[in-house]
Amino acid sequence: MATYQDQQDRQDDDSGSEASSVLHNGSVISTVPDRHGFLGGSQYTPEPKTTVPASVILRREQKWLSMLSTWEKFMTRHYKKVRERCRKGIPASVRPRAWLYLCGGQLVLQQRSDLFAQLATQNGDPRWIDDIRKDLHRQFPYHEMFVDQDGHGQQDLFTVLKAYSILNASVGYCQAQAPIAAFLLMHMPAEQAFWCLVSICDKYLAGYYSQGMETLQVDGDILFGLLKKVSPSVYKHLKKQKIEPILYMTEWFLCVFTRTLPWDTLLRVWDMFLCEGVKVVFKVALVLLKFSLSRPGVLKKCPSMYETLEVLRNPPHSIMEEEFVIHQIHRLNLTEEDFEYEHQRQLTKRRANQENVRRNQR
Amino acid sequence: MYVSEETTTMPEKLFKVIMIGDPTVGKTSFVQRYMLKTYKKDYKGTVGVDFALKILKWSDTQTVKLQLWDIAGQERFTWMTRVYYKDSHGCVIMFDLTNKNSFINTLKWKRDVDSKCSLPDGSPIPCMLLANKCDLPHRQVDQMEIEAFYKEHNFIGWTETSAKEDLMVEDSMRFLVDVMMRQETGNANLDSDSLRLTGPGPQPARGGCSC
Numbered sequence: 214m215a216t217y218q219d220q221q222d223r224q225d226d227d228s229g230s231e232a233s234s235v236l237h238n239g240s241v242i243s244t245v246p247d248r249h250g251f252l253g254g255s256q257y258t259p260e261p262k263t264t265v266p267a268s269v270i271l272r273r274e275q276k277w278l279s280m281l282s283t284w285e286k287f288m289t290r291h292y293k294k295v296r297e298r299c300r301k302g303i304p305a306s307v308r309p310r311a312w313l314y315l316c317g318g319q320l321v322l323q324q325r326s327d328l329f330a331q332l333a334t335q336n337g338d339p340r341w342i343d344d345i346r347k348d349l350h351r352q353f354p355y356h357e358m359f360v361d362q363d364g365h366g367q368q369d370l371f372t373v374l375k376a377y378s379i380l381n382a383s384v385g386y387c388q389a390q391a392p393i394a395a396f397l398l399m400h401m402p403a404e405q406a407f408w409c410l411v412s413i414c415d416k417y418l419a420g421y422y423s424q425g426m427e428t429l430q431v432d433g434d435i436l437f438g439l440l441k442k443v444s445p446s447v448y449k450h451l452k453k454q455k456i457e458p459i460l461y462m463t464e465w466f467l468c469v470f471t472r473t474l475p476w477d478t479l480l481r482v483w484d485m486f487l488c489e490g491v492k493v494v495f496k497v498a499l500v501l502l503k504f505s506l507s508r509p510g511v512l513k514k515c516p517s518m519y520e521t522l523e524v525l526r527n528p529p530h531s532i533m534e535e536e537f538v539i540h541q542i543h544r545l546n547l548t549e550e551d552f553e554y555e556h557q558r559q560l561t562k563r564r565a566n567q568e569n570v571r572r573n574q575r
Numbered sequence: 576m577y578v579s580e581e582t583t584t585m586p587e588k589l590f591k592v593i594m595i596g597d598p599t600v601g602k603t604s605f606v607q608r609y610m611l612k613t614y615k616k617d618y619k620g621t622v623g624v625d626f627a628l629k630i631l632k633w634s635d636t637q638t639v640k641l642q643l644w645d646i647a648g649q650e651r652f653t654w655m656t657r658v659y660y661k662d663s664h665g666c667v668i669m670f671d672l673t674n675k676n677s678f679i680n681t682l683k684w685k686r687d688v689d690s691k692c693s694l695p696d697g698s699p700i701p702c703m704l705l706a707n708k709c710d711l712p713h714r715q716v717d718q719m720e721i722e723a724f725y726k727e728h729n730f731i732g733w734t735e736t737s738a739k740e741d742l743m744v745e746d747s748m749r750f751l752v753d754v755m756m757r758q759e760t761g762n763a764n765l766d767s768d769s770l771r772l773t774g775p776g777p778q779p780a781r782g783g784c785s786c
Contacts, residue, residue, distance in 0.1 A: 344649065347599045351619050388598070388649045389622045424651050457658050463623030472619065519642055522626060 246357045249476045250399060254355030256476055270304050277307040284314050299488035300539070302481050309400040315487040316417070318408035329404045332376035341378040341386040345371060348388060352395035359395060369403040370395055376407055381415060387422035389467035390414065396471045396479075413469075417490055421467055429466060431559055432491070433458030436498055438555040443545055444503040446512070451502075454518045461525040465498050473501075473528075478535040485542075492552060493542070500541045501525070504532040588633075589640045590755050593660055595684045596669035597677040598648035601707040604738040605669065606645050609748055614739050621647040624659055631752065639752055653687065660692040665755045666702040667747075672735065673708055675715035678724075685728055694758070701731045701754045705747060709735035 242253030251257040264270075276298065280287045288295060295315075303311045313319045322329075336342070349367045353359050358366035373394045378386045393413060397406035414421070420428030437458045441448040465473055470482055474497075486493040505528040506512060506521070515521040531537070594602045603621055608614055610627050625645040633639045646652070646659050668684045670677040681704060689699050704725050706716065718735075725733040731754050736743045 344598065348620050387651055388620050388647065391620070392622075422651075425654055426651065430654075459655055459658055460624065463655070467622055472622070519626070519628065523628075526626060 242355065250357045251353075251476070252355050252357060252360065254353075256353070257355065258476060262477055265302075273298070273301070274304045274306055277304060277311060281307065281310055281314060284319075288314075296488050299484045300543075303484045305480075308480070308484070309405070312397075312483070312487050313401065313405050313409060316409050316412040318405060318412050321411070322405065322408045328380075329376060329407050332379050333372045333403075335375075335379055337375045337379050338382065338385065342375060344386050344388070345374045345378070345391075348391045352391050353399075356395075356399065358399060366395070366398060369398050369406070373398065373403055373407045373410060377410055377414065380411065384414065384423045387467075389464075390422055392468045392471045417486070418466075418469075429463070430459065431556075431563065432466060432495075433462050434559045434562070435552075435555045436462055436495055438559060439495060439499060439547065439551065440502055442551065443499045443547070444507055447502055447506045450506060450512050450515070450521065454515075454521055456518050456521060460518075460522055461502075462498055465501070466494055469494060470497060474533050474538070475530070475535070478533055478538050481535055481539055492547075495552070496542045496545055496547065497538060499545060499547075500538055501528050501532065504541065505529065586636070587630075587638045587640050588756070588759065589642070590664040590752065591642045591644065591662060592665045592667060592751065592755075593644045593646060593663045593688070594667045594669065595646050595656075595688070596648055596667075597671070597674070597680050600648065600669045600671040600674070600677050601738045602645050602648065602667075602669055605667075605705070605707060605736065605744060606643050608738040608741055608744050609643070612741070614741070620649075621645055623647055623652070623655070633752070633756070639756070641748075641752065656687055657691045660688060663692060663700060664694070664758075665751050666700055667705055667751065668702055668730070669705045669707050670716070671708050672706050672714045672716050673711050678706075678716045678721070681724075682728060685730070699729065701751065701758065702729075703747065703751045703754075704730040704733035706733065706735045707738060709742060710737040710740045 243257065243259065244252075246252050247257055247259050248262070249256070249258070265273075280295065280298075299311075299315070313322070349371055350359075350362060352370060356366070358364070359370070361367070370391065374386060374390060377390065377394075378384075390410070394406060394410050397409050400406075401409070418428075420426070421432075437448070437451070440451070469486060470479055474482060482493060482497055502525070505524050506515070508529075511524065515524060594606060596602055598620065603619075603625065604614060606625075606627050610629055624647065627643040627645065629641045629643065631639040631641060644659055644663070646656065666688050668681050668688075670681050672678075685702060688702060692700060694700055704721070706721060721733055732750060734743050734747050734750075736747055738744060
């Protein structure tokens with residue numbers, strides 16, 4: 214990994230041009246970060262975004278600032294309005310604050326204002342500390358914040374993950390939490406990132422990261438059930454090849470797409486995820502499943518499980534574009550009741566299975 | 576997902592090989608080295624499973640398609656292993672020579688594999704033991720110990736490897752494919768000396784890795 218000094222040297226060498234590319238570890242890496250802080254890797258997007266007009270952004274910023282100033286009241290009385298605004302995309306300038314408020318992190322932060330600092334000074338369980346340390350240098354190594362081995366990014370990441378492993382000792386540390394924490398740290402200071410992480414792990418995705426990961430298993434089955442409604446042909450194909458959901462949905466769900474989607478799409482998905490919850494993760498997954506595999510001719514090119522999984526590991530870029538994903542999520546037409554129905558159905562099925570296993574063991 | 580092709584026009588044999596072992600012993604780096612001939616320091620920890628496909632020209636008349644399933648090493652992912660192991664033909668269990676615990680845990684991994692999958696005839700799938708990071712100083716595992724261990728627990732062979740320095744990566748995989756090919760053709764005489772892994776420096780020579 215390049216040290217910060219290397220980066221500096223390269224920038225100095227290249228003072229003549231605005232941005233240039235050099236070969237680094239077999240990959241092209243830029244001397245100037247893109248607008249999200251990436252210097253290279255698959256997330257690097259040098260082209261400026263074709264954006265919403267500045268006047269619209271300004272108007273949205275003002276609306277958000279006004280909402281944030283009376284947050285509790287607004288959220289209880291006008292949730293639908295908040296949801297609509299999250300779906301349109303939160304302006305970048307207010308996004309970090311909005312995320313902290315949306316997930317309830319701000320409230321806990323005020324109530325337990327000294328807890329993070331306290332946890333940060335503790336040693337933690339050596340078992341988790343060891344695992345966390347091994348993962349520090351492998352989260353978004355092409356991001357300017359995490360490029361340096363002993364830089365602030367990696368130090369903060371360590372503190373946040375350690376603090377969580379102490380706060381919720383029954384979960385401890387799961388490897389999938391690191392990309393989430395790193396992603397949050399790109400947007401906010403360590404203490405705020407910590408409370409967002411706590412909220413995500415303990416409320417939004419409760420049970421995902423614990424031993425056994427049973428919630429993830431159930432959600433995999435629910436996803437598959439919903440797929441039957443959304444795209445019967447893809448459902449039939451996966452069923453025929455006996456591809457279990459955990460083979461393709463594990464990283465999507467556990468890392469909330471931070472390792473999958475292009476950055477602009479990811480930010481929009483998170484705007485909605487923190488407002489509406491895990492349903493958004495399901496919907497994005499359904500869009501990826503449907504459009505990766507239902508394009509003409511694709512299923513024919515996937516005669517076995519392996520080819521199918523390969524397609525799902527690398528969905529074509531065109532179907533992960535910001536506008537496409539957002540548009541298709543809304544076109545899915547899944548209702549609250551669909552989710553509830555499928556959830557109950559899978560729980561019942563699971564209980565029956567467990568009962569059968571128990572009976573056979575007797 | 577990587578695809579590296581040597582040839583595609585001949586009859587094919589398909590093998591699924593699972594790569595397991597504790598976190599950060601180097602499974603993903605090994606796969607990358609084998610597939611792409613590169614080594615990256617900035618790989619990401621595997622969440623769930625990653626896949627890679629390599630097509631080998633095994634002989635003038637035989638092509639081998641090798642699916643490598645690179646599986647997350649953290650303990651809490653082991654509930655998924657039954658799904659990952661399904662229908663596999665061979666297995667690589669890897670540890671880090673500079674981390675004694677990762678060596679001790681290879682036995683847990685071996686038992687996990689043997690309890691959850693077997694070949695169609697009911698016999699255990701061939702498992703190769705790899706001692707990775709042989710380029711590093713400060714080893715915590717002794718070669719004699721590995722030698723005794725691999726025999727006692729029915730591994731098909733072992734060798735030291737370095738994904739970083741590209742030592743014994745290709746050779747060890749060729750060895751495993753060879754064993755799987757023999758098993759396919761019913762010629763699986765596993766205690767034959769010809770199936771012992773030998774390479775430059777590492778096992779069974781005592782001199783240690785040459786780097």
